Amino acid sequence: MEFTFDARTEELRSELLDFMDEHVQPAEPVFAEQHAALEDRWAWDSVPVLAELRAEAKRRGLWNLFLPGEDGAGLTNLQYAPLAEISGRAGRLAPPAMNCSAPDTGNMEVLSMFGTEAQKKEWLEPLLAGEIRSAFAMTEPDVASSDATNISTRIVRDGDSYVISGRKWWISGAMNPNCRVLITMGKTDPDAERHKQQSQILVPTDHPDLEIKRGMEVLGYDDSDHGGHAELVFHDVRVPVENLIGEEGSGFAISQARLGPGRIHHCMRAIGVAERAIELMCARAEERRPFGKALSEQGVVRDWIAESRVKVEQLRLLTLKAAWLMDTVGNKGAHTEIQAIKIAAPSTVGWILDKAIQVHGAGGLSQDFPLANMYAHSRTLRFADGPDEVHKNALARAELKRQAQKREERA
Incomplete structure (x- = not known):
């Protein structure tokens, strides 16, 4: 696989990074304030600032990026993966601002692939428009x-x-x-x-x-x-x-078709969470000075920072490989890699978040920083789309079979 992004991906990455810096991340405290003022707190998508972000995302061509084919932006998994990572840095706000948030994404994929024309007219079209x-x-x-x-x-x-x-x-x-x-x-x-x-x-x-x-x-x-x-x-x-x-009788097969892309979307967004956690950890380590010197000068904290960088780089490469295989040999051919990233991403990102919380001290557990909320969400990913143990069992079973075949071929 190539380690450089193609021109289309680079164009969208540049646009999305600018959108995040200029609009999404400054809107996070505004969204929190407006959401807290809602009469119905479940009606999150009626928050005014989110409507403003959606209009800006549409204007910039950052709408329905997750969906391949004529119904969506037409991106491959490999093209969309780095964009999902960027949106994961503001995971509560950026994906819905671009109409790229679960579970709507998976449902739109199902309706696009398996829905009748009437079902698409009634449900897919308003979902694609962000109306429902x-x-x-x-x-x-x-x-x-x-x-x-x-x-x-x-x-x-x-x-x-x-x-x-x-x-x-x-x-x-x-x-x-x-x-x-x-x-x-x-x-x-x-x-x-x-x-x-x-x-x-x-x-x-x-x-x-x-x-x-x-x-x-x-x-x-x-x-x-x-x-x-x-x-x-x-x-x-x-x-x-x-x-x-x-x-x-086709429900199980449809669910499997739905889950492959969804898992990689979750994992790439999780990498974005990890990157933001590392930023927060480093900033906190530089500014806090217990016992007369900065936390960043403590050996254990430097160890956490170094390990975090190694872990997130490994995870990104594995996830991009899975995306590339999904595009080249299909979801079935990429099954091992999809399971691997689903096992690795939540636990790896959870580890990084844990260290970032530790560097923040008690503040890391509070509402003054996003880390506790990010940690709670990351922990749920160890259940979403199948718990760790299910993926590990399937992965081990496939590996045992592969190794047995290799022994037979050598015999």
Whole structure:
């Protein structure tokens, strides 16, 4: 792979860096103040400064960069990866300002790849325009949802309708009143082959039989500044058969197509978080002088700074390799690298954030710095799109198989 970015990527990087410096990062305290003043704290995308940022992002051509093909900006994974990293430096504000925030990104990818023309007209077009929000309803409290085949929510055909019953939780973005649709995963045929039991279906959030039970908290944060995480109950929710995405039994395959790009987006944004943490750590280490000398002169702090730089450079190279492979051999061919970055990114970035917090002392745990919030979000990534242990198990299984084949070839 080439280690230089192409002209299109460099052009967008320059534009995005300027947008971040001139508009996004100065808007962070403004967003926090305006969000705190909202009557409905879940309605984060009604904050005035966010509307201003979105208008500026559109003007600069920094809109829907995540989505390949004619529906989006047409970028490859390798082109988008460094842009996602830059946006990760202000992860609460930059991605939604550019209409590049999860879970909308994954949902738009699903609708773009698998949606009917009617589904695209009703849901994809307003999502692409940033007029509405969406959520992805898969995780459940009563089963081990790290194995998606375990989900118990039922989707039952009844004439011209499907009836959905079940309970979901950690449904990101669903507390937002502007979240208008859920892509919901459930079982249409529990007796089918294991990976053919599931289907995905569109459920409008204003359905009278859909109960938004509560918002979940993440290490004490309600994440209302990006739509929260809801617990939902489907009380025999009836929707038209036309709301089914793809065919019955295709839900698992669709979810896998959705998760590959989503994982690399998460990982590149996480690298941006790490870079900002290193900046904050170095600045704090220079200005704080306990026991008569700067923290930056302490050997242990210098060790943390050096290790942080090594770790983030390794992580970036691994993630760019995964992006390059996704573009050249497809998501299936890049499966090992995608799993590797999903294992490495959250734990690596969590380590860097931990050291940055330590250098800040008690202030690092407070609301006066972004580190505690960044740490909480980074920790959730060790569950999002599958926990560490699932990816490690699959990666080890593939490696054992590969090594066995090598031994056979030598025998």
